[in-house]
Amino acid sequence: MKIISKSDFDDFVNNLINDDSLNVIGVKARGNKFAFSPLQTAEELRLDYDVTLLPPKKYFFPQRETLFTYDLAGGFSAKEPEETKPMVILGVHPYDIVALLHMDEIFRETKSDPYYFKKRESSVIIGVNIQKLSKWNFSAFMGSSTLDYGYDLMLTDLGNRYIVNVGSQKGEELLSKYAKNVTTALARDIQIAGQKKREIMNLSQQNFDFSPELIPELLKDSYGRSGFWEKHSEKCLACGSCVLVCPTCYCFDVKDNPDLTLEAGERIRTWDGCLLEDFAKIASGENFRATRPTRYRHRYFKKGKYLYDRFGFVSCVGCGRCSSNCLPNIANPVDLFNDMYHEMQNSGSRIIASATPEINIKTEEDINFVPKLATIVKKTPMTAIETLFEIELDDGTELGHKPGQFVEVSAFGIGEAPISLSSSPTKKKTFEICVRKLGNVTTRLHKLNEGDKVGIRGPFGNGFDVESLKNKDLLFIAGGLGIAPLRSLFNYVLDNRKDYDKVFLLYGCKEPKEMLFGEEIAAVALRDDVEMKATVNWCPENEVWSGNIGVITTLIPQVSFDPETTLAILCGPPVMYKFVIADLKNKKVPDDHIIMSLERRMKCGVGKCGHCQINQIYVCKDGPVFNYAKIKGVPEAL
């Protein structure tokens, strides 16, 4: 531990500012509040602040960030933004450093976010122990009011001098390069610093009536707590302030911003929030968290349960920003959890901490947000609103997908949409997607012709585990557009027919003219190694239909399969699953013999942006293929 006088510290800060190769940021006054901003002189630095308006995460994960710029004129070119100067961020409170450590793990999981880490790794964090506590702060309860790691330097104010903890080689070097008169701290100073740290936390005006370690346990049985979420969210403005100011929130939206030539532009990501009305709305118009109570609840579950189950931490550091920014004063986690605790106690529930979850975080590779250019080689209209596109990657590589995976398809200037692959990987060189005209991107795709360019990222998602299906009977059940993703597996099975036992295909549409892949289906019907049944909900007078009439479930009694050896593979509109699953269960099909593909508002493709999240599951990463046994208890899934 070191000691530096305040005047020497000011010189140190000014030396940093005067080095043009650095971007020096510190806490400055803004009105009667504080904010991290670029420093012009050491005098502006206010290390006596209580809390800043926004946390310092904005420097690593900015409110608006260009992922790449593109230009379509003269062929497609894309450019990632240039690297920026290394940052020195001065005056970060311990809870905000803990929050950055949370963000590090989130942005590193499965796929690593290069935009975040480039900035994070090149910057220096100079922390300061809290000198003035915001009345909303409860970081002491969250174990983040002080910390011994995660910073390069950490300051404690001792009146006319700072005690400096050196946390890294980078911090050490910074001191030796830019500071003078740094001496070794005396035992006396170390003791005073320790006392000061403890004293400030005793001033906390927020108090948990129980140990916050129990939060995941409280939430476990509170999802459907009668009236609880409605009561607490009644005054919610759905303004998103609580999540936008949160140091551990990381959800984002991805958009295209074309310039006025309409041929060039940028793809950006901006902060988004799960409290906002359209956060969980998908192109079909379905919104799986349409009401304020469900979104309000999601925030607490995400912080207190979902991230805990995945990472082992409650993703709240107790900064109190959500509480202080909520105008109707309903966002304070301390109030909500205390109320939940008392309600549970009064009802006689025993609340005991369960074992910490097993954490298995792996990083495979970097996320690539820049799509590969690809060409539409064939466009086959299938119905009034659905078209099959055959696509080839321009760099000549194979997509290399598994059945059941999806790609993100870009129409530059419009945006990106997740679309399931319809072709089997046994089909080489090109791949197919069946696209329904629904949102902006898919409407644009329908206007494109053979030879036109699109952008492709992926393949993404887990896909079907074709090995585990081997030597089993397979019962495919497809509703409407659900045939599109299933076709990638169905055709794969047909191409490897000897590896599988009996194969059934049940396919239902609303009416005959909505039938997809009509010729292929007709050809399948002639095969003697597949039992195929099709149905329509109704047949208008001007259309012809000789098959079954009725909803998809009316086909299930028409095929005889052995529930013990059969795996049912489902894909269809949300409403279909409930009824089909009920009928399969009546037929004694075990839960783990039901495999389904779910689609949600997949945006980034890699489980980061938060849009595809249904309860604890990221559809784009953990799915879209799920075993029913694993998701039957997930309320937002079905």
Next chain:
Amino acid sequence: MKPKVAFFDFAGCEGDQLQIANLEEDLLALLGQVEVVTFREVMKEQSDDYDIAFVEGSCTRLQDEDRLKQIRKNAKIVVAIGSCAAIGGINSLRNYKDLDSVKKTVYGDNARLFDSYAARPIDAIIPVDAYVYGCPIDREDFLHVVKSLLLGKKPETPTYPVCVECKKNENVCAFERGQFCVGPVTRAGCNSCCVNEGTICWGCRGLIDNPNENSEKEVLIKNGLTVDDAISKFRLYFGWQEAKR
């Protein structure tokens, strides 16, 4: 061929068209993409042959309806620009007063010569394809809508309130400064421009689709506004929307 565009005005101050005329270098780039055939504020020529009609101002008379219907007939796309056209705007304040006394205030002894009825947004008369909200409109937002339309895209209009942009811009909340703001129920898309300048959101972009009005009024009153003042705050721009809800 470049799409032909035309600008029309009804009851309003023409401030939105002024915003467009003031686009500076972006105006030249925009003229590379569209052909302006009617724009009374900046040119003499006019034509009935257009693809996109931008309509400013609210409908305040029966005879306005015929003109609006004709515009709808001529245009493939109708865009309401500005609060008056998009949400009824401040013109709708008078809907809460006796029409005769309003006319008398404006026209004095000649009041009987002028025809008028309750002010309303243009979508009370004709279907509207896109909206550029604001009083006046934000130039960037206007360009965003125009680019979207030219690309064949339904313009993305925020369904969230101004608070989202305010928080991203790291403003000190107007309530924290002792002021009263309707940003929590007002549609975003202006980049919280007024609060960025140290004032408040007056609500010129109108209510979001599903505002929690009761909670917002409670917040205003809890922070010291009288009930009457809270109601007035809502009426300034939300008058038509509130009456409809």
